Amino acid sequence: MEIQAVTMILIKTMNKSLLSFVGIFFVFLVTAQDGSSLWLGYSILENETERAAYAESLQFISFSDSTERMQLASKELQKGLQGLLGNSPHEKKKLPNQKGMYGVQLQLDEDLTLSKEGFEIEYTPQGTTIKAKKDLGILYGVYAFLREMQLRKPEPFTVVDQPKVKIRMLNHWDNANGTVERGYAGSSIWKWFELPYRLDPRYEDYARANAALGINGVTLNNVNASSRFLTSEYLEKIKALADVFRPYGIQIYISVNFRSPKTLGGLATSDPLDPAVRKWWKDKTREIHQYIPDFGGFLVKANSEGEPGPQDYGRTHKDGANMLADALQGYEGIVIWRAFVYKADPNGDRFKEAYKQFKPLDGTFDPKVIVQVKNGPIDFMPREPFHPLFGALPNTPLAMEFQITQEYLGQATHWVYLGGMYQECLRSDTYAKGPGSSVAKVIDGSLFEHEISLMAGVANTGSDANWTGHPMGQSNWYAFGRLAWNPEMDAATIAKEWVVQSLSRKEEAVSTLTDLMMSSHATYVKYTYPLGLHHMMGEGHHYGPQPWLDKSGRPDWTSVYYHRASASGIGFDRTGNYSDALDLYHPEVQENWKDPQSCSLDYLLWFHHLPWDFKLNTGNTLWDELITRYYEGVAEVEQMSTRWESVQAQIPSPIYENIRGRLKIQAKEALWWRDACTLYFKEFSQLPIPEGLTPPSRTLEEVKKLEAIYHLR
Numbered sequence: 001m002e003i004q005a006v007t008m009i010l011i012k013t014m015n016k017s018l019l020s021f022v023g024i025f026f027v028f029l030v031t032a033q034d035g036s037s038l039w040l041g042y043s044i045l046e047n048e049t050e051r052a053a054y055a056e057s058l059q060f061i062s063f064s065d066s067t068e069r070m071q072l073a074s075k076e077l078q079k080g081l082q083g084l085l086g087n088s089p090h091e092k093k094k095l096p097n098q099k100g101m102y103g104v105q106l107q108l109d110e111d112l113t114l115s116k117e118g119f120e121i122e123y124t125p126q127g128t129t130i131k132a133k134k135d136l137g138i139l140y141g142v143y144a145f146l147r148e149m150q151l152r153k154p155e156p157f158t159v160v161d162q163p164k165v166k167i168r169m170l171n172h173w174d175n176a177n178g179t180v181e182r183g184y185a186g187s188s189i190w191k192w193f194e195l196p197y198r199l200d201p202r203y204e205d206y207a208r209a210n211a212a213l214g215i216n217g218v219t220l221n222n223v224n225a226s227s228r229f230l231t232s233e234y235l236e237k238i239k240a241l242a243d244v245f246r247p248y249g250i251q252i253y254i255s256v257n258f259r260s261p262k263t264l265g266g267l268a269t270s271d272p273l274d275p276a277v278r279k280w281w282k283d284k285t286r287e288i289h290q291y292i293p294d295f296g297g298f299l300v301k302a303n304s305e306g307e308p309g310p311q312d313y314g315r316t317h318k319d320g321a322n323m324l325a326d327a328l329q330g331y332e333g334i335v336i337w338r339a340f341v342y343k344a345d346p347n348g349d350r351f352k353e354a355y356k357q358f359k360p361l362d363g364t365f366d367p368k369v370i371v372q373v374k375n376g377p378i379d380f381m382p383r384e385p386f387h388p389l390f391g392a393l394p395n396t397p398l399a400m401e402f403q404i405t406q407e408y409l410g411q412a413t414h415w416v417y418l419g420g421m422y423q424e425c426l427r428s429d430t431y432a433k434g435p436g437s438s439v440a441k442v443i444d445g446s447l448f449e450h451e452i453s454l455m456a457g458v459a460n461t462g463s464d465a466n467w468t469g470h471p472m473g474q475s476n477w478y479a480f481g482r483l484a485w486n487p488e489m490d491a492a493t494i495a496k497e498w499v500v501q502s503l504s505r506k507e508e509a510v511s512t513l514t515d516l517m518m519s520s521h522a523t524y525v526k527y528t529y530p531l532g533l534h535h536m537m538g539e540g541h542h543y544g545p546q547p548w549l550d551k552s553g554r555p556d557w558t559s560v561y562y563h564r565a566s567a568s569g570i571g572f573d574r575t576g577n578y579s580d581a582l583d584l585y586h587p588e589v590q591e592n593w594k595d596p597q598s599c600s601l602d603y604l605l606w607f608h609h610l611p612w613d614f615k616l617n618t619g620n621t622l623w624d625e626l627i628t629r630y631y632e633g634v635a636e637v638e639q640m641s642t643r644w645e646s647v648q649a650q651i652p653s654p655i656y657e658n659i660r661g662r663l664k665i666q667a668k669e670a671l672w673w674r675d676a677c678t679l680y681f682k683e684f685s686q687l688p689i690p691e692g693l694t695p696p697s698r699t700l701e702e703v704k705k706l707e708a709i710y711h712l713r
């Protein structure tokens with residue numbers, strides 16, 4: 001007998017107060033305490049009166065149409081209510097019209113003025129309706145209702161919602177051999193060697209967790225793509241996953257290797273204008289649809305970091321993307337073409353590369369093509385100005401690519417909530433059509449009235465029991481999903497939602513944790529890349545500090561290329577005096593950053609090379625401010641630990657211990673960053689550590705050895 005069934009029997013045979021005690025105890029048992037249930041843990045509502053009120057108003061579930069997805073929505077609602085209330089309402093075919101019999105109706109309604117994924121929830125103690133035009137809207141409405149129940153009291157409320165962005169997608173950088181590029185939570189969740197015959201139960205857990213956020217697309221494999229994913233053997237495996245995901249409204253996309261016609265098809269070339277190549281892609285696309293009729297489309301990294309692409313044949317990104325779009329004619333799918341391209345130019349500025357290549361192509365892409373742009377111009381640095389392409393290509397739909405996995409943000413050992421960082425980018429004003437032309441409006445398609453819109457997040461999932469390694473990594477997956485649904489949502493609201501559903505509903509814990517989450521990003525930036533420094537991490541693995549890195553495969557893979565520290569100062573001059581990358585932005589945006597006296601300190605060294613004794617508006621010199629920030633960052637991590645310890649009693653203990661351990665690593669490594677950077681930059685500035693701060697207790701040589709260990713064989 002399942003534990004849940006035992007719980008039910010016990011609950012039915014007990015008196016009320018004993019019942020609530022045992023109920024809570026058992027729900028703790030059935031709700032995983034290790035974080036594996038993500039935001040779908042549905043632990044019992046602790047307030048007995050509120051629970052009783054909800055139970056009274058949710059005695060049954062009925063649904064207007066019996067589609068497979070309506071039934072799924074009803075099952076999800078039952079599961080959720082079972083957890084939250086300790087008891088789950090029965091399904092009823094017809095609405096009971098007995099007095100005192102209240103419940104939820106899931107109702108399809110063609111006349112609603114909402115998009116096909118939108119929903120309307122109306123809760124009253126005497127009856128609740130969840131309405132939508134389509135059954136996927138009902139499923140989304142059910143998840144939203146369960147979320148609202150955890151955030152509100154059982155008093156009447158109405159929620160009307162629909163997504164602003166059409167495609168809300170996770171990009172997995174997962175390889176066929178089970179490894180995950182830039183993955184820090186174990187191996188891939190896709191068991192390619194078992195598929196299609198064995199379906200890991202986690203596939204469905206994954207689909208539920210994503211559907212609860214409204215994520216409706218998944219690219220399964222790494223953008224550094226293997227052609228293997230296009231073989232019929234792998235298409236059969238992918239089909240098996242597509243079949244699991246479909247009921248949850250999730251479509252599959254595949255990252256493709258541009259050289260596949262050659263490597264897989266045996267053709268002499270992969271030139272996108274070659275008729276045989278074009279036919280190969282058409283045939284392959286037809287074959288894919290035999291397995292996956294609702295195939296989402298192709299994701300392509302071309303001519304970037306050694307990946308093949310149309311430029312190998314003297315063609316352009318447009319030629320490559322439009323060829324794939326042509327192969328998809330007659331089908332629903334699209335081509336997602338990445339703009340993460342940069343040529344090695346020792347005298348250039350990598351900041352400008354993607355703009356240089358894509359700006360001239362505006363308006364030349366097939367309507368099925370969307371260009372996917374990383375949030376910033378370099379590469380997912382802890383803080384970047386928004387990418388200058390946003391707002392610059394009015395005739396091309398642009399997708400946002402955020403990184404959820406924390407490649408440059410402490411990987412799985414540093415607690416960094418990314419909601420605020422995503423928000424900062426989305427709310428940035430491009431001024432493309434005057435004030436109010438936010439990045440959010442570019443990517444939701446509204447600014448330039450594009451049909452396709454897309455937001456992608458590079459996933460942080462892996463085989464670890466809690467999915468993300470650091471339990472707090474879950475909140476970044478969650479925040480990404482919520483912002484993809486509505487890029488204008490508030491990061492603090494999202495943080496609170498996540499805490500309430502995933503960690504604790506105790507008031508003190510909720511406010512402490514929301515606070516900690518919201519300040520965690522600024523703290524990380526302080527002890528790693530204060531004042532707009534960027535790209536000074538360990539070579540290759542991208543972990544820890546290596547500001548002294550001066551030789552690598554390419555100049556723009558070193559650290560010195562970016563910080564440009566010398567006796568005369570520090571920072572990358574991107575004004576008209578040097579690279580003039582600033583000029584890629586609208587004049588109003590340039591205003592924010594062009595004058596070092598008024599430039600936000602968060603972005604100062606992104607755009608300016610300044611002398612060490614440059615006087616900032618804080619009253620400090622640049623040197624003093626820089627070093628002070630490193631020290632503040634370290635102190636803030638210590639405070640994070642203390643505050644974390646203060647909520648121990650309110651957090652499930654395995655998660656509490658897990659994070660406590662990781663905070664210790666974070667504290668040690670914040671110190672590592674601080675010492676590495678202050679000692680290294682001191683060699684140039686020749687200035688003392690500011691008064692009142694204790695100088696590092698180790699030498700630069702000693703700190704350098706810490707990084708070197710990563711390269712020992």
Ligand code: GCW
Pocket residue numbers: 173181182223224301305340379380407
């Ligand atoms: O951030 C860099 C990573 C690469 C990644 C690349 C990209 C998938 O270091 O690992 O490759 O970006 O986004 O294509």
